[in-house]
Amino acid sequence: MEWELRSDQPVYLQLVRLLKQAVLSGEYAPGSRVPSVRDLAAQAKVTPNTMQRALQSMEQSGLFETHRTSGRTVTQDVQKIEQLRCEQVQQSVQEFCRTMAGMGITANDMIALVEQCEQEGIFDGNNIGMR
Amino acid sequence: MEWELRSDQPVYLQLVRLLKQAVLSGEYAPGSRVPSVRDLAAQAKVTPNTMQRALQSMEQSGLFETHRTSGRTVTQDVQKIEQLRCEQVQQSVQEFCRTMAGMGITANDMIALVEQCEQEGIFDGNNIGMR
Amino acid sequence: MEWELRSDQPVYLQLVRLLKQAVLSGEYAPGSRVPSVRDLAAQAKVTPNTMQRALQSMEQSGLFETHRTSGRTVTQDVQKIEQLRCEQVQQSVQEFCRTMAGMGITANDMIALVEQCEQEGIFDGNNIGMR
Amino acid sequence: MEWELRSDQPVYLQLVRLLKQAVLSGEYAPGSRVPSVRDLAAQAKVTPNTMQRALQSMEQSGLFETHRTSGRTVTQDVQKIEQLRCEQVQQSVQEFCRTMAGMGITANDMIALVEQCEQEGIFDGNNIGMR
DNA sequence: GTGGTCTAGACCACT
DNA sequence: GTGGTCTAGACCACG
Numbered sequence: 287m288e289w290e291l292r293s294d295q296p297v298y299l300q301l302v303r304l305l306k307q308a309v310l311s312g313e314y315a316p317g318s319r320v321p322s323v324r325d326l327a328a329q330a331k332v333t334p335n336t337m338q339r340a341l342q343s344m345e346q347s348g349l350f351e352t353h354r355t356s357g358r359t360v361t362q363d364v365q366k367i368e369q370l371r372c373e374q375v376q377q378s379v380q381e382f383c384r385t386m387a388g389m390g391i392t393a394n395d396m397i398a399l400v401e402q403c404e405q406e407g408i409f410d411g412n413n414i415g416m417r
Numbered sequence: 418m419e420w421e422l423r424s425d426q427p428v429y430l431q432l433v434r435l436l437k438q439a440v441l442s443g444e445y446a447p448g449s450r451v452p453s454v455r456d457l458a459a460q461a462k463v464t465p466n467t468m469q470r471a472l473q474s475m476e477q478s479g480l481f482e483t484h485r486t487s488g489r490t491v492t493q494d495v496q497k498i499e500q501l502r503c504e505q506v507q508q509s510v511q512e513f514c515r516t517m518a519g520m521g522i523t524a525n526d527m528i529a530l531v532e533q534c535e536q537e538g539i540f541d542g543n544n545i546g547m548r
Numbered sequence: 549m550e551w552e553l554r555s556d557q558p559v560y561l562q563l564v565r566l567l568k569q570a571v572l573s574g575e576y577a578p579g580s581r582v583p584s585v586r587d588l589a590a591q592a593k594v595t596p597n598t599m600q601r602a603l604q605s606m607e608q609s610g611l612f613e614t615h616r617t618s619g620r621t622v623t624q625d626v627q628k629i630e631q632l633r634c635e636q637v638q639q640s641v642q643e644f645c646r647t648m649a650g651m652g653i654t655a656n657d658m659i660a661l662v663e664q665c666e667q668e669g670i671f672d673g674n675n676i677g678m679r
Numbered sequence: 680m681e682w683e684l685r686s687d688q689p690v691y692l693q694l695v696r697l698l699k700q701a702v703l704s705g706e707y708a709p710g711s712r713v714p715s716v717r718d719l720a721a722q723a724k725v726t727p728n729t730m731q732r733a734l735q736s737m738e739q740s741g742l743f744e745t746h747r748t749s750g751r752t753v754t755q756d757v758q759k760i761e762q763l764r765c766e767q768v769q770q771s772v773q774e775f776c777r778t779m780a781g782m783g784i785t786a787n788d789m790i791a792l793v794e795q796c797e798q799e800g801i802f803d804g805n806n807i808g809m810r
Numbered sequence: 811g812t813g814g815t816c817t818a819g820a821c822c823a824c825t
Numbered sequence: 826g827t828g829g830t831c832t833a834g835a836c837c838a839c840g
Contacts, residue, residue: 296830311521322812333832338814354555355812355839371520375530382513383534389502390442390545393535397528399506403514404524414521416529424747427824466825558839573783597840633782637792644775645796651764652704652807655797659790660809661768665776666786676783689815715827726817731829748824748827 289330301340320358420461432471451489551592563602582620694733
């Protein structure tokens with residue numbers, strides 16, 4: 287898990303995004319234990335406070351579950367995870383295509399660009415694929 | 418030109434983005450006249466103050482030029498426009514592919530999704546294509 | 549006895565509340581034997597440690613009594629039970645009415661709502677009534 | 680608006696409850712301006728930070744709307760307010776009746792107790808009544 | 811040791 | 826002046 291934080295966006299939102307990705311990509315397995323607030327904060331080099339805020343958001347979205355005094359776990363609801371993943375993907379793709387279309391790019395251009403990214407190895411890693 | 422503003426981001430940044438798109442997509446042709454601050458502000462339903470700030474940003478990036486007495490025009494430097502357009506496109510594509518890869522999507526998945534968007538007509542409109 | 553535990557409140561407090569109710573409603577009769585810590589813990593699906601803490605609280609409030617060798621019993625002091633019951637009831641009613649009043653509800657509204665609950669059978673069960 | 684805070688519950692939750700009441704009872708009229716974070720914090724004698732947290736919750740529940748840099752307003756969606764109010768009332772009443780029933784109180788007892796509260800003037804104030 | 815809450819205080823971007 | 830973010834650090838209840 288890489289904690290690459292930029293300063294053009296609230297940190298806690300970036301943390302939420304990264305944690306979400308970790309769950310959706312399967313890096314954080316369903317039902318598995320989530321590191322403690324302090325550990326995660328240390329990893330991301332952030333105040334425990336800030337990390338806590340991100341974790342709270344994760345709980346609200348139902349991806350994490352907190353057991354009052356015995357740590358957090360990733361939800362076991364794999365269906366929910368998969369559904370959320372599809373939503374995210376489709377939403378992202380659509381928003382992106384709209385942006386590109388707005389700048390006068392055709393679908394074929396886009397496909398070419400994606401293939402270019404593939405050759406650059408951007409897609410290498412844990413590929414789950416679409417169901 | 419549609420002025421669709423959300424409240425989860427600074428308004429002036431959204432204005433800049435939309436104006437940039439208008440230039441890069443050719444909707445605002447090189448060398449053509451830019452509407453007055455008041456008109457634009459009225460169109461976007463924003464205070465002239467905020468629009469002014471967006472226009473200033475457009476000048477700084479060199480896409481708009483002010484002629485003290487005769488209003489603003491889009492730059493005639495087509496090369497610059499094209500260059501900026503390419504930068505934007507590549508940056509967007511890369512960031513996007515990275516996000517998708519982070520969620521376990523393969524390049525082939527992406528291409529399929531883009532084609533799906535094409536069939537939905539998202540790419541219909543003023544297509545300039547890549548040079 | 550239903551052990552319905554939520555996770556938005558300390559577990560042991562919920563246990564205390566449920567045990568108290570069992571005594572005040574007469575489900576645990578005055579002078580009767582209280583199940584062992586292990587049995588109760590098993591019933592409530594809680595670690596004996598937590599249940600123990602709840603039982604301690606019950607002793608402090610005088611509703612349970614421990615006889616070193618022969619386990620626990622419910623107090624025989626019916627007067628005390630009845631007094632506590634009245635306190636609980638009045639406190640609850642007042643707090644509740646204050647909340648409702650805060651939301652602009654009249655006493656007549658409340659009575660109507662209570663009657664509605666009655667028809668729904670919420671009050672069915674062991675009704676002792678007020679003395 | 681009285682800010683009566685106890686220490687047996689997280690402060691920010693109490694703030695949320697009070698703010699909600701203020702909206703549901705009509706004290707904070709639909710569409711009206713909400714005092715600034717700092718003002719509210721000063722009123723409630725709480726850190727702006729804590730108040731902010733409560734306000735955030737109010738926004739998430741849709742009762743408040745924040746206009747990025749120009750303050751907050753109560754939602755204008757009176758229907759939503761009324762609906763939420765009914766939900767709250769019914770939920771509260773049911774939970775309460777269940778508690779009372781658990782202690783062996785009959786519906787008639789409850790009605791008598793409510794009437795007693797009425798005579799004590801607990802219901803005096805801004806009475807909207809049920810629709 | 812776990813999550814959670816709160817304070818005090820600073821800083822920033824926006825309008 | 827508005828809302829928002831973040832830090833640093835302390836404290837608490839729970840199991």
